[in-house]
Amino acid sequence: MSQFQKKVELVRSEVIARDVVRLTLNAPEIAAAALPGQFVMIQIAPGKDPLLRRPFSIHQTSSEGTLQILFKVVGRGTELLAHAKVGEQLSLIGPLGKGFVLGEPGNACLVGGGMGIAPMLFLASRFQQLAKQGSAPKVILGARNRDELAPLIGDFKNLGLEVLAATDDGSLGHHGLVTDVLKKINLSPDFTVYSCGPRPMMAAIHHLCLKENIRCQVSVETVMACGMGACLGCAVPLKAGGYAHACSDGPVFEAGELLWSL
Amino acid sequence: MSQFQKKVELVRSEVIARDVVRLTLNAPEIAAAALPGQFVMIQIAPGKDPLLRRPFSIHQTSSEGTLQILFKVVGRGTELLAHAKVGEQLSLIGPLGKGFVLGEPGNACLVGGGMGIAPMLFLASRFQQLAKQGSAPKVILGARNRDELAPLIGDFKNLGLEVLAATDDGSLGHHGLVTDVLKKINLSPDFTVYSCGPRPMMAAIHHLCLKENIRCQVSVETVMACGMGACLGCAVPLKAGGYAHACSDGPVFEAGELLWSL
Amino acid sequence: MEPVKVKNDEVDLRVTIGSLELQNPVMTASGTFGYAREFEDFVNLHRLGAVVVKGISLAPRVGNPPPRIVETACGMLNAIGLENVGVDRFISEKMPYLSALGIPVFVNILGDSVEEYSRIAERLAQVEGVAAIEVNISCPNVKKGGVAFGADPKMAAAVTAAVKQSCQVPVIVKLSPNVTDVTLMAKAVQEAGADAVSLINTLIGMAIDLRSRRPRLANIIGGLSGPAIKPVALRMVYQVAQVVTIPIIGIGGITTAEDAMEFMLAGASAVQVGTANFVNPRASEDVVDGIAAYVREQQLGSVRDLIGALRVG
Amino acid sequence: MEPVKVKNDEVDLRVTIGSLELQNPVMTASGTFGYAREFEDFVNLHRLGAVVVKGISLAPRVGNPPPRIVETACGMLNAIGLENVGVDRFISEKMPYLSALGIPVFVNILGDSVEEYSRIAERLAQVEGVAAIEVNISCPNVKKGGVAFGADPKMAAAVTAAVKQSCQVPVIVKLSPNVTDVTLMAKAVQEAGADAVSLINTLIGMAIDLRSRRPRLANIIGGLSGPAIKPVALRMVYQVAQVVTIPIIGIGGITTAEDAMEFMLAGASAVQVGTANFVNPRASEDVVDGIAAYVREQQLGSVRDLIGALRVG
Ligand SMILES: Cc1cc2nc3c(=O)[nH]c(=O)nc-3n(C[C@H](O)[C@H](O)[C@H](O)COP(=O)(O)OP(=O)(O)OC[C@H]3O[C@@H](n4cnc5c(N)ncnc54)[C@H](O)[C@@H]3O)c2cc1C
Ligand SMILES: Cc1cc2nc3c(=O)[nH]c(=O)nc-3n(C[C@H](O)[C@H](O)[C@H](O)COP(=O)(O)OP(=O)(O)OC[C@H]3O[C@@H](n4cnc5c(N)ncnc54)[C@H](O)[C@@H]3O)c2cc1C
Ligand SMILES: Cc1cc2nc3c(=O)[nH]c(=O)nc-3n(C[C@H](O)[C@H](O)[C@H](O)COP(=O)(O)O)c2cc1C
Ligand SMILES: Cc1cc2nc3c(=O)[nH]c(=O)nc-3n(C[C@H](O)[C@H](O)[C@H](O)COP(=O)(O)O)c2cc1C
Numbered sequence A, B: 001m002s003q004f005q006k007k008v009e010l011v012r013s014e015v016i017a018r019d020v021v022r023l024t025l026n027a028p029e030i031a032a033a034a035l036p037g038q039f040v041m042i043q044i045a046p047g048k049d050p051l052l053r054r055p056f057s058i059h060q061t062s063s064e065g066t067l068q069i070l071f072k073v074v075g076r077g078t079e080l081l082a083h084a085k086v087g088e089q090l091s092l093i094g095p096l097g098k099g100f101v102l103g104e105p106g107n108a109c110l111v112g113g114g115m116g117i118a119p120m121l122f123l124a125s126r127f128q129q130l131a132k133q134g135s136a137p138k139v140i141l142g143a144r145n146r147d148e149l150a151p152l153i154g155d156f157k158n159l160g161l162e163v164l165a166a167t168d169d170g171s172l173g174h175h176g177l178v179t180d181v182l183k184k185i186n187l188s189p190d191f192t193v194y195s196c197g198p199r200p201m202m203a204a205i206h207h208l209c210l211k212e213n214i215r216c217q218v219s220v221e222t223v224m225a226c227g228m229g230a231c232l233g234c235a236v237p238l239k240a241g242g243y244a245h246a247c248s249d250g251p252v253f254e255a256g257e258l259l260w261s262l
Numbered sequence C, D: 001m002e003p004v005k006v007k008n009d010e011v012d013l014r015v016t017i018g019s020l021e022l023q024n025p026v027m028t029a030s031g032t033f034g035y036a037r038e039f040e041d042f043v044n045l046h047r048l049g050a051v052v053v054k055g056i057s058l059a060p061r062v063g064n065p066p067p068r069i070v071e072t073a074c075g076m077l078n079a080i081g082l083e084n085v086g087v088d089r090f091i092s093e094k095m096p097y098l099s100a101l102g103i104p105v106f107v108n109i110l111g112d113s114v115e116e117y118s119r120i121a122e123r124l125a126q127v128e129g130v131a132a133i134e135v136n137i138s139c140p141n142v143k144k145g146g147v148a149f150g151a152d153p154k155m156a157a158a159v160t161a162a163v164k165q166s167c168q169v170p171v172i173v174k175l176s177p178n179v180t181d182v183t184l185m186a187k188a189v190q191e192a193g194a195d196a197v198s199l200i201n202t203l204i205g206m207a208i209d210l211r212s213r214r215p216r217l218a219n220i221i222g223g224l225s226g227p228a229i230k231p232v233a234l235r236m237v238y239q240v241a242q243v244v245t246i247p248i249i250g251i252g253g254i255t256t257a258e259d260a261m262e263f264m265l266a267g268a269s270a271v272q273v274g275t276a277n278f279v280n281p282r283a284s285e286d287v288v289d290g291i292a293a294y295v296r297e298q299q300l301g302s303v304r305d306l307i308g309a310l311r312v313g
């Protein structure tokens, strides 16, 4: 497992929706080594404030060596990153963490909510590379409204994947939660659900999968300082007691191993 | 005496010589109130690092409301400022401090060395506004070499002023120090010397003026936190004992009042 | 019921320090706001809760040689050396302007000995417009080998009691953070009669210039202030709030209204804005505005609802 | 005369800590470098002066609930809660990799009681590859009501003496900055037999989330580290250098070689890079490179010429 610390060029910055930005970086080593569900740590400013790097899931890689992240502006770091200029050099560390354990593409159901969509595109494209004719994974994506969701659905379509959409306001697809959609499609127990999104969403998916006896992998978020197992800051409570570390044991975990009742 | 705190637009950024930058800011209130020898405090970054503002002499103002600063890149703050983009908003406080006490234009001799040239242009232009026909101030400017000096001499020429130049390497004007030039022009005791530059230069000028019984005003530099008399950080040792404050009692002082033997 | 009209944009920002009611909890920290006049072009001084002036000693002090300040990561060190005009000139030259402002003026005092503290307090006690005395105990006690008054509970209590005896106005004791247990200091000065405590003063720090191999401050060491120290300040305010009953004034790295309200949640009844005044001379008034906006938006009955309202556990 | 070939690009970077000679003065700070392996893709570990591993206790500890870290101005707070695998698993799982590195491994230890410290030291004393023990005395002494060992000279001395008795390797005592007078602590542990002192550990701090009105750390308080604390660390190193004869290891906000050399000027014989490893995983090696470049450019005979070479007065 090779990890890199690289200064990489920002080659494209797109505003996908209000406060949602996608950056394309020229990072051949990291892109080549990356697996779906892994992440990068990006240094926000050359100075000492903000001090720490910020973690972002790898959204997509290309054979040309680019790597994309997709993020929402939620605070100072993401605000600054949203204003990074094309041509600027950003310092990246990655690929970090343990990604999704990939099963049969035909038995995969990907569920992404909000910015949890970010790793799902990379995961979907990897599945499509593995997939035999006619065995595509199912994809369910949820967001607040059409504006946030529509631009991303296009990327999955480009991979030849149909997306089942859910929006909080009903402006696109199902009016409601991704879990409603997941319930409706009635997965058989040989499926695996791959999920990333807000904690309540993942908790609901976990409980649904538990009931239906379906394997479920979730990608979790925590505050992180190092992203590489050194600071022990990214504690994730385990069902069995004690803690795992999101950056090195995860960010992808078997949902059943985590403590959900917090 | 009115002082302002304003967000102002950077309208022009020129690289005058290697590591020497001139910024033109649209700052009508500050420009209108400014007097030669006064300065502004500029906030370097929106974040908390670097924390403190940096002081810069007012280099020039225009009736259109622009204000210029001329500076050398010497550290982190000036480095960041040199990379500020046209259109950016910078936070300024000014005009600050006590400027030069203006005498007869015909009896004025302006001596600027290195970045000490910055306030001299503003002072010269004010003198030219006051001057009657044929009573222009004398101007002596010194720098390391032609590259640093030539672009600035043009600005004084535009005011209709001849410049006596001195360079460390002889590439323009006198090969040597501004004090050599000052000695040669033999000022009469009714002259006032207005000086800004490196401390050794000003000390030499002070001693020369003392000998010739010529009044000498100097603009000094110190570290500053507030620029407005609040922190007492900018202490300048006085001949009579104790300290003055560069930002509120100065930055322009009668040379004879300061303690030069440090 | 008619809504009661209160000061500051109709939200109730009043807080109490000893026998004083302030129109809002925002003051300026000693040594960072001069004698207030320096800021009149930038701040509507009438809108401040109180103004705390630069530390005053019995005799004038010229202060330390330069360099006196140096920037550090998200902070600064200062070694001003307590330069001030002395209590007599303060009263004759600075107080007339200050007392005309119509806001409470807190005078920060310092001394070499318990006697010096009480003599300054006596002088100030008779002066119209002095609303409170803030005792800076971070000064060395020359009679005790230069150990700071603020480093020893007994010495701090002695200064507090002496100042209390010398004047009628509320006495605020300003605690030093350079101690093992700030709660011992807070309890000691409360017992000695302090009407309030303010904290924190600066952390002792140092900076070195590699090129010249010299300290960056002529005084070698100096006081660290600014955003860098805010976590330490907040912790000490929280700790002190668990052990004293007198009001606490929170100080340390406060730059925004959010910072100020975090100190109030930790237990402060009021706050002081220090180093931030240098970066943004309007900082103190911005903090007033920001608190007022928050109290309005959150529909708090009063800003006092924030005091000690931290949810733990 | 032939120039003498020395390690590290032909400049003499060797320094001495107790009976150990290190190839250069740059170590990694406990808790910020995992067990070194985490950094093998980023740092040529063989080039470090020493590696200090995460604090080890007798039994494994699970640590505090999240959130455990929060960013502050130019710094961060952590409340990891001393999570570690315990001394047995450390020896069986971590030491084989570490001792194969061929650089000195310093094991940071912590305990609830004097006995616990000495039992860990005894266990480690027999382990091949453990070059030194660094005693973290910032832990609460449960037998003394939870006061930190590092807050009391007598308790610190007791731990030091006990650890010294339990092992042959050099014992470094890591001092807490949360004390009134760090020189008293340094002198106490020197007298108790410490071979070196390292300082500073984190400053105690706190952060609050205004929106939720909760502390940002589940543990309420945490340790402040990073560039923000560098001025305090530098001052304490300088103060301790005036009173002890044993070597000092400087820690606190070191990010660059310049920072490291400032600590050496202040009196440190070696340094530890901490929080900077999170921002720049290559930081420790960058510091080695930068010091080597400086020693070469300045044509210093040895990096040791910097130790305590501050010019004052
Ligand atoms: C493994 C991993 C992958 C991630 N992938 C993505 C992604 O693909 N797209 C995306 O938009 N975001 C992602 N995040 C979250 C992202 O890291 C945070 O949004 C970002 O760090 C916030 O930085 P800020 O400076 O803007 O916010 P801050 O000013 O630091 O904080 C703003 C708010 O966000 C919260 N926050 C801060 N850091 C984190 C964090 N690490 N996790 C969760 N909440 C946080 C704070 O508590 C606060 O409420 C990921 C996080 C992790 C751990
Ligand atoms: C009243 C006044 C007017 C000034 N006018 C000009 C001007 O017109 N043009 C110009 O180029 N410079 C001027 N200066 C100096 C300018 O303020 C400094 O060069 C600047 O603050 C350096 O910032 P920095 O972050 O780049 O350097 P830093 O990284 O802060 O320091 C780099 C080096 O510069 C020194 N330095 C830092 N601040 C000052 C300071 N305030 N004065 C002197 N040395 C300092 C430091 O000791 C260090 O050696 C003026 C200073 C004052 C006090
Ligand atoms: C330049 C300067 C001068 C100061 N002078 C005094 C003083 O005279 N008396 C005092 O009690 N505190 C003094 N202080 C400490 C501040 O009042 C305040 O306690 C400290 O700076 C922490 O707050 P801050 O981080 O908001 O600046 C001074 C601080 C600075 C930066
Ligand atoms: C996340 C984290 C964990 C730490 N764990 C330990 C520890 O286990 N033992 C110890 O003695 N110090 C520990 N420290 C303190 C550091 O070793 C160091 O003393 C401190 O962080 C100051 O240095 P810095 O500013 O370079 O980080 C830890 C620091 C951090 C940030």
Ligand code: FES
Binding pocket: A223, A224, A225, A226, A227, A228, A229, A230, A231, A232, A233, A234, A245, A246, A247, A248
């Ligand atoms: S973020 Fe540091 S160990 Fe996970």
Ligand code: FES
Binding pocket: B223, B224, B225, B226, B227, B228, B229, B230, B231, B232, B233, B234, B245, B246, B247, B248
């Ligand atoms: S810079 Fe603050 S008083 Fe002069």
